[in-house]
Amino acid sequence: xxxxxxxxxxxxxxxxxxxxxxxxxxxxxxxxxxxxxxxxxxxxxxxxxxxxxxxxxxxxxxxxxxxxxxxxxxxxxxxxxxxxxxxxxxxxxxxxxxxxxxxxxxxxxxxxxxxxxxxxxxxxxxxxxxxxxxxxxxxxxxxxxxxxxxxxxxxxxxxxxxxxxxxxxxxxxxxxxxxxxxxxxxxxxxxxxxxxxxxxxxxxxxxxxxxxxxxxxxxxxxxxxxxxxxxxxxxxxxxxxxxxxxxxxxxxxxxxxxxxxxxxxxxxxxxxxxxxxxxxxxxxxxxxxxxxxxxxxxxxxxxxxxxxxxxxxxxxx
Numbered sequence: 574x575x576x577x578x579x580x581x582x583x584x585x586x587x588x589x590x591x592x593x594x595x596x597x598x599x600x601x602x603x604x605x606x607x608x609x610x611x612x613x614x615x616x617x618x619x620x621x622x623x624x625x626x627x628x629x630x631x632x633x634x635x636x637x638x639x640x641x642x643x644x645x646x647x648x649x650x651x652x653x654x655x656x657x658x659x660x661x662x663x664x665x666x667x668x669x670x671x672x673x674x675x676x677x678x679x680x681x682x683x684x685x686x687x688x689x690x691x692x693x694x695x696x697x698x699x700x701x702x703x704x705x706x707x708x709x710x711x712x713x714x715x716x717x718x719x720x721x722x723x724x725x726x727x728x729x730x731x732x733x734x735x736x737x738x739x740x741x742x743x744x745x746x747x748x749x750x751x752x753x754x755x756x757x758x759x760x761x762x763x764x765x766x767x768x769x770x771x772x773x774x775x776x777x778x779x780x781x782x783x784x785x786x787x788x789x790x791x792x793x794x795x796x797x798x799x800x801x802x803x804x805x806x807x808x809x810x811x812x813x814x815x816x817x818x819x820x821x822x823x824x825x826x827x828x829x830x831x832x833x834x835x836x837x838x839x840x841x842x843x844x845x846x847x848x849x850x851x852x853x854x855x856x857x858x859x860x861x862x863x864x865x866x867x868x869x870x871x872x873x874x875x876x877x878x879x880x881x882x883x884x885x886x887x888x889x890x
Contacts, residue, residue, distance in 0.1 A: 581870045582867060585866065586863075588862075592855060592856060592859035593646065596855040596856065597645065597852065600852050654853035657847050657849060658848065658850075659847045664850050667838060667853070668835065668853055671835050671837070674832060675827070675834035675836060678753055678823060678834060679820070681750055681754035682753075682757035682758040682761060682819060682822075684758075685754055685755060685758035686758040686759075686762035687762075687765060689758065689759075690765035691769065693713065693770065694769035694804070695773070695796060696709055697770055698774070698796055698800065699793060713766035713767040716759055716762060717760065717763035717767075719760060722829060724756055725753075725756040725826060725829040726829065728755060729829070739752050741830070753826050756829070757819065764818070769804060772805070773804045777796070781799060782800065785799045815865075816862055817858070820861065822836075824839050835857070838850070839851070839854050
């Protein structure tokens, strides 16, 4: 188990290093200096060259590219991603200030998405009518293909402007969380529901289900006690993908509903072309992705005893 965990940890570190290197190349090795991006094109010619050079020196943009890379890599290992060019706030502090609201939104959306996906898979398995099962099974692909921004606008129009149940723009209270959580949960629930539908169908055709029926159990009881656990276990492998979708969807959702958070910070940093903040957010997303995948990879053999017996064969999740 220790060798298995060490291998997964090594792969996670390689992914994080790759994300840092790719973000540095894309953001810092540009034809123009990041300082130039702060000013409109028609004003760049009027900037005092000495002031411009002083700003570049303050942020380390005057150093050779390889030196900038090593300096920023060593600083990142210490948890220092520099200072925002537009607000002069440390990048770590900016992300830390925005993180709690995004965590609350993502957690609420994840709960809604999981409950909805489980309901879709359970009902589709329980129903006897083939056309009803097919109708319900067609819902997840529709949710995946539905644009998030359009979904958010429809939700605001119906539940805020027409029905008046929830405020369209609010960062306070549970009522201000409902619509953003639902808007973020619906696209995320699609892939989870597709996987659960497939797993429920496979597990329901297994011999142990017939054994359960021979004991006189009802169909609903069989699904809850026999099928649900085995069918839900493989969904853990989507942990990293779900986290990525939640964080990516938060950018659109928080912008539409004017909620402060990582998504709104990303939108503002991109609009202001604040390179250090953008790279800090990229690294934060990469760390979240690899952390969730690492925890899933470690917990999977603990949950499924069948995987503990063959770790040396390179069984992965």
